[in-house]
Amino acid sequence: SQQGEEDPQALSIQEGENATMNCSYKTSINNLQWYRQNSGRGLVHLILIRSNEREKHSGRLRVTLDTSKKSSSLLITASRAADTASYFCATYTGGFKTIFGAGTRLFVKA
Amino acid sequence: DAMVIQNPRYQVTQFGKPVTLSCSQTLNHNVMYWYQQKSSQAPKLLFHYYDKDFNNEADTPDNFQSRRPNTSFCFLDIRSPGLGDAAMYLCATSRDRGISNQPQHFGDGTRLSIL
Numbered sequence: 001s002q003q004g005e006e007d008p009q010a011l012s013i014q015e016g017e018n019a020t021m022n023c024s025y026k027t028s029i030n031n032l033q034w035y036r037q038n039s040g041r042g043l044v045h046l047i048l049i050r051s052n053e054r055e056k057h058s059g060r061l062r063v064t065l066d067t068s069k070k071s072s073s074l075l076i077t078a079s080r081a082a083d084t085a086s087y088f089c090a091t092y093t094g095g096f097k098t099i100f101g102a103g104t105r106l107f108v109k110a
Numbered sequence: 111d112a113m114v115i116q117n118p119r120y121q122v123t124q125f126g127k128p129v130t131l132s133c134s135q136t137l138n139h140n141v142m143y144w145y146q147q148k149s150s151q152a153p154k155l156l157f158h159y160y161d162k163d164f165n166n167e168a169d170t171p172d173n174f175q176s177r178r179p180n181t182s183f184c185f186l187d188i189r190s191p192g193l194g195d196a197a198m199y200l201c202a203t204s205r206d207r208g209i210s211n212q213p214q215h216f217g218d219g220t221r222l223s224i225l
Contacts, residue, residue: 042200044216045213100152
């Protein structure tokens with residue numbers, strides 16, 4: 001079964017609005033990563049948050065991690081049409097395997 | 111500059127006809143991964159190489175094989191493609207494994223269609 005599951009599955013917003021995506025996972029993790037995938041392209045690493053961190057920022061991205069609830073959120077502020085993509089959380093539990101969730105499809109309307 | 115390059119971007123093959131997908135990297139990373147991604151689904155790890163050490167996922171069908179002749183190149187061979195193997199195949203690299211702060215670098219994938 002999947003380690004990470006994103007919520008919502010799809011999200012449609014207007015340009016300039018904030019977008020929040022959530023990820024829940026099942027087992028203890030070493031870190032959690034967020035990736036973006038534009039249609040027909042590969043995944044691009046956005047941000048990594050370690051299990052001992054609670055919040056991390058990178059440009060317009062803000063990631064939170066709540067290990068007690070086994071959940072993470074990705075906030076994209078002041079969204080742009082170019083942010084339209086699928087966003088995946090990925091959890092690393094040790095060893096060598098990163099497990100991806102099914103993703104949230106974000107549509108930003110101009 | 112492209113760092114993980116997959117060729118071809120689109121591949122069409124016939125049912126049962128062997129096909130090879132290729133991946134090259136300029137990052138000099140030790141680890142190379144192959145993922146299968148079907149529409150609106152998560153990438154699913156098929157196998158990975160740590161240097162020359164091949165690691166197969168337990169649920170990867172025998173129909174899928176891989177070769178890594180050197181650090182830069184890795185190939186995915188599908189011996190007898192079935193209709194269910196139509197998917198995007200993603201190659202990724204990471205500097206090392208077993209270290210928790212290792213993001214993966216992905217190519218743009220090869221979309222495989224089966225006629």
